[in-house]
Amino acid sequence: MTTTLTAEIDVNAPVSTVYNQWTQFESFPHYLGAVKSVTQVDDVRTHWKVSIGGREEEFFADIVDQVPDDHISWQSTDGAFHAGRVEFVPRAHEDGHAETLVKLRMEWEPQGILETIGGALNIDSAQAKKDLERFKKFIEERGAETGGWRGEVHGREETSPDL
Template sequence: MTTTLTAEIDVDAPVDVVYNQWTQFESFPEFLGAVKEVRQIDDVRTHWTVSIAGKEEDFYADIVDQVPDSHVAWQSTDGTFHAGRVDFQPHGNETRVKLRMEWEPEGFIEKVGAALNIDDAQAQLDLQRFKKFIESRGAETGGWRGEVHGRQETSPDQ
């Protein structure tokens, strides 16, 4: 049974800065609690190591749709199914970040966590850490401005 989690937060930074930071996947362990490591394989493929309920897992995920300053969507390509999308919306001088993720809980602890909406609370906490991470720096650590549609990358120069 697939479960869906959602979270959103307003970040005190312009949309391009917030979006650029989100595209720096290798920095995710600094603010996403379950993420131990993310390696960027190429413009559309990433390798993740996560720890959920004390269980470490590795998987690959592909960016399936990405538009600068708008959204990033991904889907796992092996292991436990999960897919998600983050939308970035200018909101005055801030940026509203909206996360939606679907995943397949495995095992008793993950299923109970999903049933009790602990996943949503964790996602909200992760977004709060992302907000603190970017606001305390005052700038992004990098950024990728290309587009991806249907797992096909279009470079920013095309």
């Protein structure tokens, strides 16, 4: 059985800044609670170390679709099934400043009783909301992204922004 979570948050920053920061996967441990490390292997492949319910796990995930300032979709390539999509929606704040709605959707196959219960009780969605709040705080306090990648990925095939 697959578990799905969704979460969203408004970030007081332009869509390009928010998107660029999200492409800095190695910074995820700063704001994603379960993530211990992410290593960028190449433009589409990442290696993850996470701790879920006190259990350490490692897996590879590939970006399957990515369009700058719009969305990033990924899927695990080994271990338990895990996939997700984050969307970036530009909006104008009521005071005229740029704002971005970040919409997260993740799906996975629970491994063990803790993950199954967590999904059933929506604990995972609450954790995702907290993670997005930490991301919001990280980017808003910095006032700028730590880097960015502007290439596109379609069907796990990278298209360099220079081409």
